[in-house]
Amino acid sequence: MAEAERIIGTPDIPEAAGAEPEHTDKSAASGERSDSREARESDGLAEASGSDSGSEEKAAQAERPRGKRRIAVLFTVAVLAYALDLISKIIVVAKLEHHEPIEIIGDWLRFEAIRNAGAAFGFGEAFTVIFTVIATAVIVVIARLARKLYSLPWAFALGLLLGGALGNLTDRIFRSPGVFEGAVVDFIAPKGFAVFNLADSAIVCGGILIVLLSFRGLDPDGTVHKS
Numbered sequence: 583m584a585e586a587e588r589i590i591g592t593p594d595i596p597e598a599a600g601a602e603p604e605h606t607d608k609s610a611a612s613g614e615r616s617d618s619r620e621a622r623e624s625d626g627l628a629e630a631s632g633s634d635s636g637s638e639e640k641a642a643q644a645e646r647p648r649g650k651r652r653i654a655v656l657f658t659v660a661v662l663a664y665a666l667d668l669i670s671k672i673i674v675v676a677k678l679e680h681h682e683p684i685e686i687i688g689d690w691l692r693f694e695a696i697r698n699a700g701a702a703f704g705f706g707e708a709f710t711v712i713f714t715v716i717a718t719a720v721i722v723v724i725a726r727l728a729r730k731l732y733s734l735p736w737a738f739a740l741g742l743l744l745g746g747a748l749g750n751l752t753d754r755i756f757r758s759p760g761v762f763e764g765a766v767v768d769f770i771a772p773k774g775f776a777v778f779n780l781a782d783s784a785i786v787c788g789g790i791l792i793v794l795l796s797f798r799g800l801d802p803d804g805t806v807h808k809s
Contacts, residue, residue: 653728655737656744663745667780668752671767678769690773697757697765698777714754714762717747732804735795740802742788749781 674695678684683694724744731737750766757764768777799807 659741660744663784667749739791746781746784
């Protein structure tokens with residue numbers, strides 16, 4: 583009997599012994615799946631990080647052409663304002679200076695050539711050099727500000743301001759009585775108002791536009807401040 587039990591019971595021993603390796607194999611498989619899952623998560627985080635950095639680079643690349651277009655608008659407006667002012671002054675000096683004023687709208691608006699040593703609209707004639715320095719400083723500030731310009735309205739405003747400042751500064755430098763003391767050519771004479779020129783008009787229009795943009799909370803870099 584004992585011999586039979588021994589013979590029958592011997593097959594159970596390998597099964598019992600084999601159970602432990604099976605458990606070990608399952609643990610190893612589970613560990614491998616965990617490692618694979620962690621690797622996939624790590625790859626996913628790396629891809630997400632790469633995607634974020636890629637999107638930031640694309641945004642920066644998109645901003646650069648946009649800024650360049652705004653700078654192009656600024657200098658285009660400035661060149662047009664400067665050219666119109668310069669051409670008008672050349673014509674006025676050649677055709678109107680030392681001649682009778684030309685009535686455009688009766689007594690309400692005339693073209694009359696005068697030389698103005700002061701600021702816009704004839705103010706401050708005793709401070710010609712100071713106004714020349716101020717105009718130069720304005721031009722330098724606008725040129726530096728252009729590097730951070732991303733707003734189209736600001737580009738128009740600064741372009742008008744730059745063109746007008748350059749127009750009157752040209753007169754200060756090249757016209758008599760001397761360098762940095764030259765008198766500006768004015769010719770637009772409304773009734774009951776100071777005589778001015780196109781450069782003065784550009785400066786005033788640009789200044790008004792800048793004030794309006796500031797009240798609206800729009801900065802030159804395109805950001806908007808809400809009150």
